[in-house]
Amino acid sequence: xxxxxxVSPFVIIKSxxxxxxxxxxxxxxxxxxxSKHQYQQRVLIGSNGGENAAVPVSLLLRDGTSIISTPSKxxxxxxVVDQIDxxxxxxxxxxxxxxxxxxxxxxxxxxxxxxGTPMWQVASARPQRLDIDPNSHCHFWNKGNGCKFCNINANxxxxxKECNMSKQLTAQDVYETVKEALKQPGAFTNLKMSSGSILxxxxxxxxxxxxxIEMLQAAGDNFKEKKFPSTIVASAFSEKQLARLYENTGxxxxxxxxxxxxxxxxxxICKGKHKExxxxxWKRRIIRAVDIFGAGNVSSGIVGGCEMAQPHGFTSxxxxxxxxxxEAEDFxxxxxxxxxxxxxxxxxxxxxxxxxxxLEYYVRLAKGLSDLRKKYLLNVDMDNxxxxxxxxxxxxxxxxxx
Amino acid sequence: MSILNERIQALLxxxxxxxxxxxxxxxxxxxxVSDPTISVNNEGKIIYLELIETSQSNVNLVNSIWFxxxxxxxxxxxxxxxxxxGYPAYSVISGPVFEHYYKLSLERNPEFDLSTVWIIEPDEIxxxxxxxxxxxxxEGHPLITHLDRLAK
Ligand code: SF4
Numbered sequence: 256x257x258x259x260x261x262v263s264p265f266v267i268i269k270s271x272x273x274x275x276x277x278x279x280x281x282x283x284x285x286x287x288x289x290s291k292h293q294y295q296q297r298v299l300i301g302s303n304g305g306e307n308a309a310v311p312v313s314l315l316l317r318d319g320t321s322i323i324s325t326p327s328k329x330x331x332x333x334x335v336v337d338q339i340d341x342x343x344x345x346x347x348x349x350x351x352x353x354x355x356x357x358x359x360x361x362x363x364x365x366x367x368x369x370x371g372t373p374m375w376q377v378a379s380a381r382p383q384r385l386d387i388d389p390n391s392h393c394h395f396w397n398k399g400n401g402c403k404f405c406n407i408n409a410n411x412x413x414x415x416k417e418c419n420m421s422k423q424l425t426a427q428d429v430y431e432t433v434k435e436a437l438k439q440p441g442a443f444t445n446l447k448m449s450s451g452s453i454l455x456x457x458x459x460x461x462x463x464x465x466x467x468i469e470m471l472q473a474a475g476d477n478f479k480e481k482k483f484p485s486t487i488v489a490s491a492f493s494e495k496q497l498a499r500l501y502e503n504t505g506x507x508x509x510x511x512x513x514x515x516x517x518x519x520x521x522x523x524i525c526k527g528k529h530k531e532x533x534x535x536x537w538k539r540r541i542i543r544a545v546d547i548f549g550a551g552n553v554s555s556g557i558v559g560g561c562e563m564a565q566p567h568g569f570t571s572x573x574x575x576x577x578x579x580x581x582e583a584e585d586f587x588x589x590x591x592x593x594x595x596x597x598x599x600x601x602x603x604x605x606x607x608x609x610x611x612x613x614l615e616y617y618v619r620l621a622k623g624l625s626d627l628r629k630k631y632l633l634n635v636d637m638d639n640x641x642x643x644x645x646x647x648x649x650x651x652x653x654x655x656x657x
Numbered sequence: 658m659s660i661l662n663e664r665i666q667a668l669l670x671x672x673x674x675x676x677x678x679x680x681x682x683x684x685x686x687x688x689x690v691s692d693p694t695i696s697v698n699n700e701g702k703i704i705y706l707e708l709i710e711t712s713q714s715n716v717n718l719v720n721s722i723w724f725x726x727x728x729x730x731x732x733x734x735x736x737x738x739x740x741x742x743g744y745p746a747y748s749v750i751s752g753p754v755f756e757h758y759y760k761l762s763l764e765r766n767p768e769f770d771l772s773t774v775w776i777i778e779p780d781e782i783x784x785x786x787x788x789x790x791x792x793x794x795x796e797g798h799p800l801i802t803h804l805d806r807l808a809k
Contacts, residue, residue, distance in 0.1 A: 317722070
């Protein structure tokens with residue numbers, strides 16, 4: 256931290272906790288109040304938790320920064336969350352690092368839709384965002400070409416088996432859950448939808464676009480005005496598909512993840528995306544989305560650090576960072592924010608045995624991406640610390656509003 | 658335990674008192690806002706409700722919590738006047754505390770869309786009345802005064 260005095264220490268802590276993972280002491284788990292805190296959550300990538308596991312879904316720091324991470328049994332050097340004098344702290348080798356809080360449970364979580372689906376299985380809640388993932392199955396996996404860092408299908412198959420959690424949502428369940436969620440004043444500032452890729456249709460992704468239109472319309476029926484603060488994290492749609500989506504729904508912003516901003520590594524790590532669409536076309540489509548949604552209203556996520564996966568990734572952190580920031584600048588100069596998450600080699604992903612880069616790499620990456628937005632006057636309100644909370648770089652933007 | 662005595666806590670709860678928050682940006686340029694809704698919670702910490710996410714005060718407060726920089730609150734009513742300096746300790750953007758103040762803001766004005774509940778830990782208090790400041794100077798610097806004040 257001494258070396259990066261101008262970078263928020265909360266962002267540095269968040270990056271390192273995500274990178275190294277953490278565990279809970281029994282005392283800390285005892286502080287979880289199932290009536291107040293979230294211990295179950297539907298997520299696309301990561302883990303939905305076991306059937307009876309009462310583990311907090313995530314952590315919040317004093318400044319409102321989210322740490323989106325779950326404990327890993329195989330982490331070699333994890334932080335430890337402990338309860339000391341009635342407060343929860345992150346500790347490292349027995350030393351207190353920072354105070355943390357468990358995420359609160361929204362009022363709708365324990366309710367059921369008219370079809371009997373638990374509402375927490377329809378929409379999950381980040382501290383200020385409603386997350387609806389209508390399809391937890393990615394077609395790229397069907398052909399054995401899922402992205403190598405991703406565990407979507409392994410996670411959704413396990414949740415279906417163990418918790419009877421459906422992979423697909425219905426529009427009626429979405430409508431009813433959003434209706435209930437909006438009854439809680441001040442709880443949400445954004446609605447996000449995401450899904451595994453759906454390759455079918457007359458044109459590739461046509462069925463995915465239809466699914467989003469149906470689900471966004473169902474959610475949108477709860478709002479007074481047609482447009483409402485919302486985003487999707489979806490496949491790279493053609494101009495025709497994007498226009499259809501924009502005109503027929505309340506959608507205001509759009510994300511499609513380039514994942515690895517380097518053509519050769521994308522071809523290796525995101526084989527399915529590369530085979531069906533290709534890096535250059537995936538990128539072109541994201542940039543063209545700016546024509547519809549406007550500069551700053553389109554972002555693209557990268558799995559920060561995955562460019563160092565072996566055997567084909569960069570072996571030098573300097574080289575990796577240079578390549579990533581150069582490509583990110585090309586996006587930013589055309590109105591697209593590149594936002595990163597911290598790569599966690601997860602169970603159920605092809606990269607589960609890999610090692611992620613150093614903390615310093617993540618600090619430089621976050622600062623580099625945030626600085627690019629400053630340079631190109633892009634605000635990332637669509638994906639900021641409170642909307643998403645998964646991007647150390649957008650957390651930094653809040654100390655820098657224009 | 659809070660360093661704010663009962664009198665100051667009562668003044669902080671008084672909507673008729675003048676309350677001003679001073680922050681500084683990264684270059685040290687000061688920024689002040691007057692806000693009679695600044696109050697105190699039952700732990701003796703100061704509550705400032707930020708209504709505008711991207712305001713200069715909010716950005717300055719974010720930088721203050723990140724880099725442990727103090728902010729100042731001026732509090733006065735009638736003859737009483739205090740300066741309180743402290744550290745932003747929590748930026749609350751969700752959960753029951755946030756929702757409590759969100760509803761309170763709506764009651765004050767249905768147009769208000771609360772961004773952040775700032776919880777400021779007071780660290781030092783100065784009695785800011787002229788009489789108190791002059792007394793301190795007389796005691797510490799007896800050579801600084803106009804002679805006509807001392808004439809028979
Ligand atoms: S496109 Fe890749 S990252 Fe996205 S869900 Fe499918 S496999 Fe996972």
